[in-house]
Amino acid sequence: MSERIVVLEISGLEALHLAGIVGQFRDLLADSRADDDPAVARLLPDAYPDDEAASREFRRLTGGDLLERRAQDAAVLLQTLGLDGGDRSAEDDPDATITIALGETEALAWMRTLSALRLVLATRLGIRTEDDHHPDDPRFGVYDWIGYRLDGLMTALDRR
């Protein structure tokens, strides 16, 4: 494991929620394709906006690897959460605070995955502009919470 560079503190309940969402994200990566799911398509944007053939070729060459790295990042996040099937302490005590120490590789996996979760949620929520935000809709609560956690991680990483 690489030298730890950042320490996160989250509640057991948050850890469980996050693990659930990341689990769904992994299922999405495994089961869906960019052609039939706009959320997956958002993870594989057109590299050549004015050239459909070149975009398709770019996606053909890079898309598989990209989704594989997404799945690896998600696996790292679950592993560092301690909720990948091994340690179940968060389930035993949802109020407990879990301390998660991340090395550079793990921190990268966390930030990429949290941002990807927001992209997927944003696609599902139909967020197209910065004004598409409805605080009364509980689904935006999850979106905002992941953003809050990602921003906190960025602050911690930038402080180093």
Add this chain to the structure above:
Amino acid sequence: MAPLATPDLDIERDRQTTPEPPSSWQTVVWNDPVNLMSYVSHVFRTYFGFDTPTAHRLMLAVHHDGHAVVARGPREVMEAHVQAMHDFGLWATVRKDPS
């Protein structure tokens, strides 16, 4: 916008197979309503090696102007950058330098 440093240019130049000058392609990052400003700035700084003010300026250019050119160089290098940006969830594209 002033030309920016393009990391790895010297290493990658040998791979250039087209007759175009190596700086004739661009990596462009586009604004989206989802990615956090702190995140975009961090990615620019850590991936491209920009100093904090440059990363911040480019992030603001993306946010306010809708897009920013973050690298210039050979097409293969720009494609590698775009792939890396997609890994971070940023909406990045390759284009021929219009100038």
